[in-house]
Amino acid sequence: MFKSRDFLLAGAVAAVLLPFTALSAAEKPIGRVPTAEEIARWDIDVRPDGLGLPPGRGTAKEGEEIYLARCASCHGEFGEAVGRWPPLVGGQGSLTWDEPIKTVTSYWPYATTVFDYIKRAMPFGDAQSLTDDEVYAITAFLLASDGIISEDFVVDAQSLPKIVMPNADGFVEDPRPDVPKGEPCMKDCVAEVTIIGHARKIGVTPEDKARPVTD
Amino acid sequence: MTKEDGGRRGRAGLDRRSLLGGAAGVGGTLLAAAGGARAEEAAIPAELPEWSRYLGPGVDDEPYGKPSKYEAHVIRRNVEWLTASTESSVNFTPLPWLNGIITPNGVFFERHHGGRAEIDPTKHRLLIHGLVEKPLVYTMEDIKRLPCEDRIWFLECAANGGMEWRGAQLNGCQYVRGMIGCAQWTGVRLKTLLERSGLKPNAKWVLAEGADASALTRSFPIEKALDDAFVAYAQNGEALRPGQGYPLRLILPGWEANMSVKWLRRIEVGDAPWYTRWETSKYTDLLPSGKAYKFTWVQEANSVITWPAPEHKVDGPGQYMIRGLAWSGRGRIVRVDLTFDGGKNWVTAPLQEPILPKALTRFYYPWRWDGSSVIIASRAIDETGYVQPTITQLRNARGRNSIYHNNAIITWLVNSSGEVENVQVA
Numbered sequence: 114m115f116k117s118r119d120f121l122l123a124g125a126v127a128a129v130l131l132p133f134t135a136l137s138a139a140e141k142p143i144g145r146v147p148t149a150e151e152i153a154r155w156d157i158d159v160r161p162d163g164l165g166l167p168p169g170r171g172t173a174k175e176g177e178e179i180y181l182a183r184c185a186s187c188h189g190e191f192g193e194a195v196g197r198w199p200p201l202v203g204g205q206g207s208l209t210w211d212e213p214i215k216t217v218t219s220y221w222p223y224a225t226t227v228f229d230y231i232k233r234a235m236p237f238g239d240a241q242s243l244t245d246d247e248v249y250a251i252t253a254f255l256l257a258s259d260g261i262i263s264e265d266f267v268v269d270a271q272s273l274p275k276i277v278m279p280n281a282d283g284f285v286e287d288p289r290p291d292v293p294k295g296e297p298c299m300k301d302c303v304a305e306v307t308i309i310g311h312a313r314k315i316g317v318t319p320e321d322k323a324r325p326v327t328d
Numbered sequence: 329m330t331k332e333d334g335g336r337r338g339r340a341g342l343d344r345r346s347l348l349g350g351a352a353g354v355g356g357t358l359l360a361a362a363g364g365a366r367a368e369e370a371a372i373p374a375e376l377p378e379w380s381r382y383l384g385p386g387v388d389d390e391p392y393g394k395p396s397k398y399e400a401h402v403i404r405r406n407v408e409w410l411t412a413s414t415e416s417s418v419n420f421t422p423l424p425w426l427n428g429i430i431t432p433n434g435v436f437f438e439r440h441h442g443g444r445a446e447i448d449p450t451k452h453r454l455l456i457h458g459l460v461e462k463p464l465v466y467t468m469e470d471i472k473r474l475p476c477e478d479r480i481w482f483l484e485c486a487a488n489g490g491m492e493w494r495g496a497q498l499n500g501c502q503y504v505r506g507m508i509g510c511a512q513w514t515g516v517r518l519k520t521l522l523e524r525s526g527l528k529p530n531a532k533w534v535l536a537e538g539a540d541a542s543a544l545t546r547s548f549p550i551e552k553a554l555d556d557a558f559v560a561y562a563q564n565g566e567a568l569r570p571g572q573g574y575p576l577r578l579i580l581p582g583w584e585a586n587m588s589v590k591w592l593r594r595i596e597v598g599d600a601p602w603y604t605r606w607e608t609s610k611y612t613d614l615l616p617s618g619k620a621y622k623f624t625w626v627q628e629a630n631s632v633i634t635w636p637a638p639e640h641k642v643d644g645p646g647q648y649m650i651r652g653l654a655w656s657g658r659g660r661i662v663r664v665d666l667t668f669d670g671g672k673n674w675v676t677a678p679l680q681e682p683i684l685p686k687a688l689t690r691f692y693y694p695w696r697w698d699g700s701s702v703i704i705a706s707r708a709i710d711e712t713g714y715v716q717p718t719i720t721q722l723r724n725a726r727g728r729n730s731i732y733h734n735n736a737i738i739t740w741l742v743n744s745s746g747e748v749e750n751v752q753v754a
Contacts, residue, residue: 143473144456144464144524151465152457155594158535158545160602187412197412208618213729215614223603230605233543234442237416240541284612284622289733291725292717297665297707299674306670306703308741310496310752312638318499319407 157241159229163274166228170269171250173257179247180254183236192216192258202258205279218259222284224276227252249273395434401425404435405502410491415443416542418485420506423632423653424639429480429680429688431509433564438571439485439507441606442541445591449575452539454521454559458597461526468575471561474516479558479581480687482510482655484627486584486611489734492719496752501637504738504750505630508655510688513579515560518553521595530599536578539593546587547601548580548625556581556686559592582657582686583625584732586611616727627657629716630735631664631691631708642746645699650677654689656710661689663709668695670703670739670753671718677706685711697742703753705739719752 159165181190189195192202204214213219217227232248234240243251253268262268262276312318395402404419411417418439421431438444449468457463485507491497498504518534527550534553538544548557558579561568568574573590580587586606601607601623613621631654636642654661660683665674680690691706708716717725719736741751 143470144466147455147457147463147465152455152463155455155537156457156596157543158537158596158602158604160598160600162600164598199412208614208620209616211729213614213618215609217609220609220620221605222608226603226605226608229545229602230609233545234541234605237413237442238541240442240543283619284608285619287621287624289621289624289626289628290714292715292721294713294715297674297709297715299665301672302674303670303672306672306753308670308703308751309754311741312496312499312750315495315497317409317497318503319405 157229157233159225159232161223161225161274163225163270166225166270166273167245168270169245169249170267171246171248171253172267173250173253173262173264176247176250176252176254176257179243180251183243184251187237192218192255201255205259208280208283216259217255218261218279220280220283222278222281224252224256224261224273224278227255228273399425402435404437405506407491407498407503416441418487418507420502421509422502423506423508423634424501424637426634427651429510429653429682429684429690430564431511431688433511433566433569433572436509436511436563436569436572437485437507439487439585440540440542440571441544444571445538445540446570447539447575447591452575452591452593454576454592455594456521456525456597457594458535459528459531459599460522460597461528462524464521464525466521468561471516471559471576474520476514476516477558478512478514480510480512480682480684481558481579481581482508482627482686482688483579483585483588484508484630484655484657486586486624486627486732488627488630489736489738490731492736492738492750492752493723493730493734494728496750499638499750501632501634501639501738501750505632505653507585508688510655511563512565513558513560514562514565515558515576515579518557518559518578518595519555521559522553522597527597531597532599533597533601535594535596535598535602535604536587536589536592537594537596538573538589539591544586544589544606545602545604546589546606547598547604548583548587550597552580552583552625580625582627582659584611584627587625611732613726613730613732615730621726621730624733627655628733628735629656629658629661629708629710629714630654631661631706631716632738633666633704633706633740636704636742636748637740638748638750640748642697642742642748644746645697648695648697650691650693650695650704652677652691652693652706654679654691654706654708655687656708656712656714657686658714659685659711661708662711664689664691665707665709666693667705667707668702671705671737674707697746699744699746701744702742703739703751704742705737707737720754 187198188201194200201217204216204219207214249268256262402422402425406419421437454466488507576592578589578592633652635651654664664677666677667674677691677693683689722736741749
């Protein structure tokens with residue numbers, strides 16, 4: 114009696130635990146071990162130390178033609194941007210200005226990120242259509258356009274991580290909270306309240322006739 | 329007989345022909361809904377309305393339901409001048425018309441970097457690899473067999489309120505705080521997936537990648553991955569919407585929503601951060617010194633009054649309910665204070681249950697408006713003691729060019745006609 118009851122209990126426990134512990138050969142596994150080739154197909158990311166950079170090479174001279182054909186329609190012939198598309202080049206030294214110009218060459222801390230991003234996401238609307246040589250060459254073209262490397266500098270897996278970007282030491286760890294701490298004031302907190310900005314006067318809110326003003 | 333079949337009778341003053349005319353009929357109904365003179369509104373309608381008399385549509389006409397046509401203004405909106413293309417842009421949750429803490433899926437804000445991917449779930453895979461003992465690739469079916477949980481969390485874009493750093497700009501609650509939504513998510517802890525693959529001792533950082541046309545990537549520390557990081561396949565009871573990453577997204581609760589990578593296809597474990605474009609060029613906070621904060625992940629305590637707001641008008645003196653939302657990426661909201669004089673004096677508003685960590689929290693406060701011009705605002709305090717700052721305090725700390733993480737107190741001016749305006753005060 115006791116024996117068979119113990120056996121039943123053990124069976125119930127096993128039934129609960131089984132799906133998430135070892136499976137017998139007949140059962141359908143959860144997840145499959147991918148092949149190295151499968152992983153390589155997706156694993157295209159690149160780190161500042163160069164980890165993940167593929168074989169290949171390119172120079173600014175080679176990159177110019179590809180850039181003009183595939184990128185300039187949005188980003189401008191010189192990376193200065195067409196209309197409201199993002200600019201890619203220029204603005205070095207502007208980060209302290211009232212209206213800073215944040216671009217690849219003025220703001221990005223690592224050249225490896227340029228390769229990584231262009232390879233995965235550009236041209237906008239036709240992502241991952243460039244060869245690795247083309248991405249190296251366009252990267253070289255953008256960096257050379259703002260004097261970070263020379264026209265004939267060969268960008269490849271060895272040289273790219275060594276390029277020092279103008280804003281390489283521009284970033285600090287998040288120190289927040291960075292605003293006053295402590296019990297907030299509840300009574301007579303300020304002597305006088307001044308309105309310093311009116312959204313209505315700026316007048317940039319989208320007009321929407323379908324939007325009622327009353328609730 | 330249904331109201332569509334022409335058998336219905338017209339109301340006084342409208343003949344049957346004009347009702348059949350369709351457009352005129354709808355116009356008439358809208359006018360009635362908008363209300364005429366106050367006296368008319370107070371009276372119980374003398375006539376039986378058509379919906380009380382004739383049958384409405386049956387159960388077959390709307391297999392997936394939509395809101396009432398009278399709620400057509402409760403929609404996401406875009407600010408066209410913000411970006412060059414709608415595929416790399418954002419729309420805003422219509423907060424001023426929503427209730428409770430759960431954002432309906434159809435109006436949950438969207439921010440895409442390469443348009444809204446429409447993924448066939450049978451072709452979607454999640455790959456876990458890098459510094460793990462055993463890389464694994466999962467189908468959606470596999471993931472749904474793993475231990476699951478339901479959790480309520482907000483997701484807020486780091487740029488929520490970003491247009492207000494330089495001054496009061498957009499005159500709408502939807503536009504100044506609408507890059508947020510809160511939902512009940514169903515899915516699997518990332519920890520479960522990482523443990524199934526087995527972390528190597530030098531596993532310190534994790535990279536998440538999306539399957540959309542921007543292949544968006546973000547790095548985050550292994551501590552977050554093993555804490556509350558979550559891989560969700562459902563939102564508010566149904567599968568994720570395509571705009572929220574269908575069929576699978578990451579959720580890093582309390583952190584800037586750009587990190588909650590949508591259309592999640594790959595998790596790589598490493599020993600150092602990747603410094604992707606989205607954690608260098610974007611989502612870093614530029615200071616007046618020219619230096620920038622990096623890895624600014626947490627969304628600090630924040631709040632907004634959703635009624636009254638610039639989208640509304642306070643329709644005459646009397647009693648109203650102030651409605652608002654508060655939230656903190658560091659945990660629970662413990663208190664919300666309100667001011668009616670621009671910040672001279674404050675009162676504490678009661679909070680509605682449930683008060684969940686890293687979720688939207690509701691507050692309501694009965695308010696008697698005397699018809700004079702008032703400046704109202706809310707201020708949130710979270711369980712770490714963090715107090716939502718004023719815009720002046722934020723500018724003192726970070727200047728005006730940060731773009732991201734503007735959680736400053738939002739101030740509405742209610743003028744003597746009851747119109748509401750987004751203003752900044754000092």
